[in-house]
Amino acid sequence: MAPAISPRSSNYERLEGGLGPSRHKRFGWKKIAIVVCCIVGLVWFFGPREPKDLGWGRKKDPTVQRPILDDVDTKPLPPPPMPPATIGTAPPRPTSYASDPDHLSTVYCSAPANPTDRLVQYALMIDAGSTGSRIHIYKFNNCGSSPTYEYEVFKMTQPGLSSFKNQPSAAAESLDVLLDEAVSVVPESLRKCTPVAVKATAGLRLLGSSESAEILEAVKRRLQDKYPFPLQEKDGVVIMDGKDEGVYAWITANYLLNTIRADTPTNTPSYAVLDLGGASTQIVFEPKFTKPDSSLADGEHKYDLQFGGKTHVLYQHSYLGYGLMRARKSVHLLVDFMASLRANTEGAPIGNPCLAKGTERVVEVKEERSGVTKNVTMIGENIGGFEACDRVMQLVMAKDAICEVKPCSFDGVYQPSLLDTFPSGKVLLLSYFYDRINPLLPKNKTPRITVSTLANLAKDVCQGKSTWTRKWGKDKDAMKELEGRPEYCLDLTFMHALLRLGYEFGDDREVTIGKQIEGTELGWCLGATIAMVGGDLKCRI
Structure with missing residues (x-):
């Protein structure tokens, strides 16, 4: 029986351009109005701990130039090296295109389990994310009862x-480089039976319904007119439902970690998956209720999944507006607003406690009410630090939002207590979690990572270059990352706040970061593709 994704789904209804669910206010200016009433108490967020120059009105030194790294996901790690084949043994299991001895066949069997199936099945999934587009070209075999x-x-x-607003044709053409790669990888005889789907995520949601619809239609036309691959019949080119994004990432990770396959031993615990993108963040886990009067409340957060012959009742939520890039915008907007109340600082650099000491960043700030966009120079100076930045994050997380159905995590969103329903389960952090944490870890060993690890890293990063040199001076890659990302302090502090304050993990809770397993990207794409190839596939005529 093929793996199946439950058809239970509904439209992902969020405020386009907003920062949270429609029934809650995440970080609105009404809250700021209340904050202003207590402005004396809030000034301490930005006040220095020593009587030193804060840099108000400081002129930018034209001799100081630091390269700024693009804020995009890092490239995937290379697949692990394959062991050499031994004479008289079965060929090694391929984990990459280069190690595959025959792209038209498989090393696992000589004939499909079902005579009507093809021995080998390719499938294409394009992840149209907020910072870039990625294609995943997957190879499956039909040696068993379902695609492997x-x-x-x-x-x-x-x-x-989403960078091609009002340019739908240019947006569609931007995917050519990805689809051309698929043409070169998929054997010609299999191309017309290789399904393709394009799933856009939070970045395109925030663009607006009219503009995003035009882009999606242009992508669909180009796929059909220029390339041989059949478009997935249902939802071939769509903005993906936020709940599906998280659940598919959960399937990918747990499938690769062998916790949910048909041959997985019963009662094997699954991983909780937390995925941090540019515009949104997702959490998915399988809660276990031990108290007689407790259960998972009904609602959009509840996802009934049939997979590998087993039933999984998952909790999932996608927080639109709480991705890393959107969190940066929220912090910068708050810092700029608070600076405007302190003095006449028009055109002068602004001290930002979430920038590392000695760093500088020109940021774009857009006023919500007026819609006016301006560039503001923000500096770390001597006011930066983990503790000061963490106090800013307390406002950004909207922990005191109204909780209609208890218990809640943050932003007024219902979530079963992880302490009660997932007390010792394994936690896997994906995407930007990995991209920011991994470069700062020792290269010669795999350290134990806990929630407090993020706080400790953030404390060191926020202190500036003298601390960087002492901690990572011999690691050229780490220093390049730190020197090229002035917001590294902000990023790590936000991640810690998300785990500690938002989801209420304990400081000693162990977590795992991941990017790939044996050359395969972790994320939602494989999970969505498994659902696609497990359905009714049709070749293009």
């Missing part, structure tokens, strides 16, 4: 589709 995943070929391009 073998490996993927990955390629990315930037910028993302």
Whole structure:
């Protein structure tokens, strides 16, 4: 029986351009109005701990130039090296296109389990994210009763589709480099039976319904007119429902970690998956209720999943507006607003406690009410630090939002207590979590990572270059990351706040970061593709 995704789904209804669910106010200016009433108490957010110059009105030193790294996901890690084949043994299991001895066949069997199926099945999934678009070219075999995943070929391009506002044709053409890669990878005889789907995520949601619809239609036309691959019949080119994004990421991780396959031993615990993108963040886990009077409340957060012959009742939520890039915008907007109340600082650099000491960043700030966009120079100076930045995050997280159905995590969103329903389960952090944490970890060993690890890293990063040099001076890659990202302090502090304050994990809760497993990208794409190839596939005539 093929793996199946429950058809239970509904439209992902969020405020386009907003920062949270429609029934809650995440970080609105009404809250700021209340904050202003207590402005004396809030000034301490930005006050220095020593009587030092804060840099108000400080002129930018033209001799100081630091490269700024693009804020996009890092490229995937290379697949692990394959062991050499030994004479007289079965060929090694391929985990990449290069290690596959025959792209038209498989090393697992010589004939499909079902005579009507093809021995090998390719499938294409394009992730149209907020910072770039990525194609995943997957190879499956039909040696068993359902398609079995073998490996993927990955390629990315930037910028993302949302960068092409009012340019639908240019947006569609930006995917050509990805689809051309698919043409070169998929054997010609299999191309017309290789389904393709394009799933846009939070970045395109925030663009607006009219503009995003035009881009999606242009992508669909180009796929059908220029390329041989059949478009997935249902939802071939769509903005993906936020709940599906999280659940598919959960399927990908737990499938690769062998916790939910048909042959997985009963009662094998699954991983909780937390995925941090540019515009949104998702959490998915399988809560266990031990108290007789407790259960998962009904609602959009509840996802009934049939997979591998088993039933999984998942909790999921996608927080639109709480991705890393959107969190940065929220912090910068708050800092600019508070600076405007302190003094006449028009045109002068602004001290930002979430920038590392000694760093500087020109940020774009857009006033919500007026819609006016301006560039503001923000500096770390001597006011930066983990503690000061963490106090800003307390406002950004909207922890005191109205909770209609208890218990809540943050932003007034219902979530079963992780302490009660997932007390010792394994936690996997994906995407930007990995991209920011991994470069700062020791390269010669795999350290134990807890929630407090993020706080400790943030404390060191926020202190500036002297601390960087002492901690990571011998690691050129780490220093390049730190020197090229003035907001590294902000990023790590937000991640810690998300885990500690938002989801209420304990400081000693162990977590795992991940990017790939044996050359396969972690994220929602493989999970969505497994659902696609497990359905009714049709070849293009």
